Amino acid sequence: MTEHDMNSLVAYDSSDSETDYDKSEEIKTAQGEQNFARSSFKVQPAFPRLESSGCGPEVNIASSHRNVECNFQSAQNCAQRHSNATFRPPGTTLNNVTRFQFSKSDSENPLALLQKSGRDGKMDHSALKRLIQDSVTDAQNIRPYVPKRLRQKEAVNIKSSELREGTEVINTGTDCTAPEEHQLGLPSRVSDFIKPFLDNPHKTSNIPKCLMFQLSQHKGPVTTVQWCPVETHSHLLLSASLDKSLKIWDAVETGRCLKSYLCHSGAVRDAQWSSCGRHILSGGFDSMLHLTDIETGKQIITVHNDFQITCLAFSPTNENVFLCGGFSSTVKAWDTRSCKVVNEYCAGIQQTLDVLFLPGGNEFLTSTDAVSRDSADRTIIAWDFQTSAKISNQIFHERYTIPCMVLHPKEPVFIAQTNGNYMVLFSTRRPYRMNKTKRYEGHKVEGYAVGCNFSRDGTLIASGSADGSVCFYNYMNSKVVHTLPAHKQACTDVAFHPVHPSIIATCDWSGEIKLWH
Secondary structure (H helix, E strand, O other): OOHHHHHOOOOOOOOOOHHHHHHOOOOOOOOHHHHHHHOOOOOOOOOOOOOOOOOOOEEEEEEOOOOEEEEEEOOOOOOOOOOOOOOOOOOOOOOOEEEEEOOHHHHOOHHHHHHOEOOOOOEOHHHHHHHHHHHHHHOOOOOOOOOHHHHHHHHHHHHHHHHHHOOEOOOOOOOOEOOHHHHOOOOOOOOOOOHHHHOOOOOOOOOOOOEEEEEOOOOOOEEEEEEOOOHHHOOEEEEEEOOOOEEEEEOOOOOEEEEEEOOOOOOEEEEEEOOOOOEEEEEEOOOEEEEEEOOOOEEEEEEEOOOOEEEEEEOOOOOOEEEEEEOOOEEEEEEOOOOEEEEEEEOOOOOEEEEEEOOOOOEEEEEEOOOOOOOOOOOEEEEEOOOOOEEEOOOOOOOOOOOEEEEOOOOOEEEEEEOOOEEEEEEOOOOOOEEEEEEEEOOOOOOOOOOEEEOOOOOEEEEOOOOOOEEEEEOOOOOEEEEEOOOOOOEEEEEEOOOOOOOEEEEEOOOOEEEEO
């Protein structure tokens, strides 16, 4: 037997004192065949397999009745080819495999590793405490445990802060925009063309007949046009289109596009001004809701809805709450401050076509596509806004859907556009009776979402038409006053100017917007 092999063999002292084994286990070099004969343990100092751990090297101590294998698995000690150790007597054996984890500092001293192990392969309390402290210090990549309640609270705070800060709108305002002097301070300047009519409100609206501007920058059908509700800034016109864009125009003086917003990834079906005139609420077929600041082009809120959106409406009593309807049996009320749904209104329908708040803001109406062959008892549904209770669904019994509803500016009535090529009047007071003596017909709807509107004094009603014309009706006798050949394709929406007595905006299915005077 060579000297190298002799140095690789170790033996235990045959002492009967148990305390001697606990306090110190001295490493000896096997000298002579007598010591080798007294020990039935065999130590393999080689390191056949190296593994790394984030908490330090691992030691596997496996024992049978007569043989013990000690594999010190550590990348730092791979250069150490031999280790001499004094093991316990053969009477004390370990069952199966016992695995310990030690700190990196202990891996440099194999004797210290063995001294920290007890008689039965367990760690004593003091050594275990030191090892835990060393492991925590070395485990830099392990994050501390955070309770579930704190994790949920932190996630909600991060999400709400991101939504309040807003994100930059993608590709905002690059198409045919006005010079910088027209872009800056959109809601701060007052048009000289509007000033004379602010102090002297008109008494009678006039029918426009001359074309002022023709705006053709939209590449898809325009779904809605709306004037800014703030009278001093009513030279601004908002348009939404199925080409995924929103635009703001100076529609009175220059006819230029002041801002263009491309925050939607799908067709924009509806858009609404906020009551302050500084924000735009929009929704579309991408199921996204965006509240955009018109000056900075940033989204104040951006939330994902559960369904595609077809109609929106701000609450007249609370500007932070709005209704959202679409391809769903549910209409949702959202709060812009918390970005959460505050109420839901469920009905057995497939789609909501339009939403209209009644005077006072405590009740609202929804028009649906629930029409059968012999009954249409859910075409218009009245709701209690606070309790989400259904007030009435026996309002309109004719078998036509209603794509648009508009309040009269002075009287307690609203008008409903039907797919039967006529408009009807209803009372805004319970039980919301229909006026059977007045029916405004002469235009065509033919499946398009054709809009209608009242003039500011309430004496005229304008409606788009599937043949591209605009029909003006006398409110009192329901007769056609004038038919304006406005567009070549279907005219989808009409908007009277809120201040000027003879300006109207129209849009069509080809993407054109026209201003008439």
